[in-house]
Amino acid sequence: MRVTLINPPSQNVELLNIGIKAPPLGLAYLASVLEKNGCEVKIIDALALGLSLSQVRGALNMDQPDIIGITASTPMIYDAYNVARVAKEVCPNSTVVLGGPHPTFLPMETLKECPSADIVCIGEGEETMVELTEAIRRKTDLSRVRGIAFRTSDGKIVKTEPRPLIKDLDSLPFPAWHLLPMDKYTVLGKKTVICHIMSSRGCPFHCIFCSSSRIFGRKHRARSAKNVVDEIEFLISEYNPSYIEFSDDEFTLNQKRVEEICDELKKRGIDIAWACGSRVDTVSRSLLKKMREAGCSFIYYGIESASQRILNFIKKGITIEQIKRAVMLTKEAGIKMMGAFIVGFPDETKEEIKSTLNFPKKLKVDYVQFTIATPYPGTEFYEMIKREGLLLTEDWSQYTTLKPVIALKNISVKELQKLIKKAYISFYMSPRILRENFGRYALPALKIVLKGFLNYLKFWERP
Secondary structure: OEEEEEEOOOHHHHHHOOOOEOOOHHHHHHHHHHHHOOOEEEEEEHHHHOOOHHHHHHHHHHHOOOEEEEEOOHHHHHHHHHHHHHHHHHOOOOEEEEEOHHHHHOHHHHHHHOOOOOEEEOOOOHHHHHHHHHHHHHOOOHHHOOOEEEEOOOOOEEEOOOOOOOOOHHHOOOOOHHHOOHHHOEEOOEEOOEEEEOOEEOOOOOOOOOOHHHHHOOOOEEOOHHHHHHHHHHHHHHHOOOEEEEOOOOOOOOHHHHHHHHHHHHHOOOOOEEEEEEOOOOOOHHHHHHHHHOOEEEEEEEEEOOOHHHHHHOOOOOOHHHHHHHHHHHHHHOOEEEEEEEEOOOOOOHHHHHHHHHHHHHHOOOEEEEEEOOOOOOOHHHHHHHHOOOEOOOOHHHOOOOOOOEOOOOOOHHHHHHHHHHHHHHHHOOHHHHHHHHHHHHHHHHHHHHHHHHHHHHHHOOO
16 A cells, blocks of 8 residues: 655744744654555655645655545644645545544544545544555445544545554654655754654643643553663664654653653763753752753743633643742753743733733743644633634634634733734843853844744734
8 A cells, every 4th residue: 555644735834833844753653653564655744845735736646645644733724625635636546534633623524624535533543544544455344443534435424433542652663754854854944853752642731722632641651761762872873863852742741761761861872962841840950950961951841821820720730939940940950941821811811911921031931932822622722712602713724823713801912912022022132032042043043033023923914
């Protein structure tokens, strides 16, 4: 079976990922398990390659794969629909499969909205795609494949039983890096080899704006330290990456395992910079010190708000004091950090918003990301907003976190956007940030920041 997996071209993603083009790790995992099971696989990362829809069409027309898999988050679902449409036009005998967060949570709606799609893969896709590919090859009953929704020959849409999560993540082969355009990925607009590693899946926390636990489960499933460092060693030998980035939702949840990974890196004499994401309540002074000694140079913290009331509302499960302590300990350990913040919840006051937008400067984090509260399908937040009639649109292309898609009670859209722009400029143009963080990279970094502001303005000006 010949399978082509596609990361669609998307204007929305181009706007959001300012100066950053990262490998599609999910597709690479799918490719590796399919190759292991005898399929001939190709990945078209249209975003990294800068391909247009017509160029993707041409590639499909030339290859004529048996199965075409397309991934999509909510803001790029219409891009996936477009790829599905051209796929059916040039490969009418191919089976078109949509996967990713948006199809996972709205499988029936996805198939109704996209007549060119034959099947939706729901949730964790590796075992499902292997079984689905075999069923298509043998032309057996798709209703026996767990974790999908599909269109029958008479036009009905059927959803099968859920698929259990993969118990042993060490059993998965490493992602199919050899199928990706490794020389096309960028950081701060510069081409560099960056390798992402997912060392665990699942999150036990209950943040209302996050859908990850509904894809990967609330139980934290982790790869062994040996398996993780084996992959790092392989990546260094094959691709010589500039750095490694862990894509886990919560890398430091199991502190003992992180320490084991650090020990294994040092034991093998592996000297490479790496980054990860963490919660402020799952780090300690000793852990951060050990991580820094093992090469950790950057941590992404989901801080979200300066208001304890808002933190409680979104069920973040952290306190302002924990935030301050984690930032202090991270700086003490010599690790750079980005603080991510969300504003624009329905009844959030203007004072709370201003406090959150000013918080990064008070904390003295190294980088900051501001986003607008967005109720993605699959989250408790989406269910809440829809139930209360606060949803302004279900045009999924608007779900970019750049402007509100919910009714706000205490601030206008224009005023919120003005405050965010002012906060970004105030933070990134401050003497401290220019002096401490950019150094010899000041000019390219400033260019990316300015480009970001222009992109935000372009999006905000859309009807």
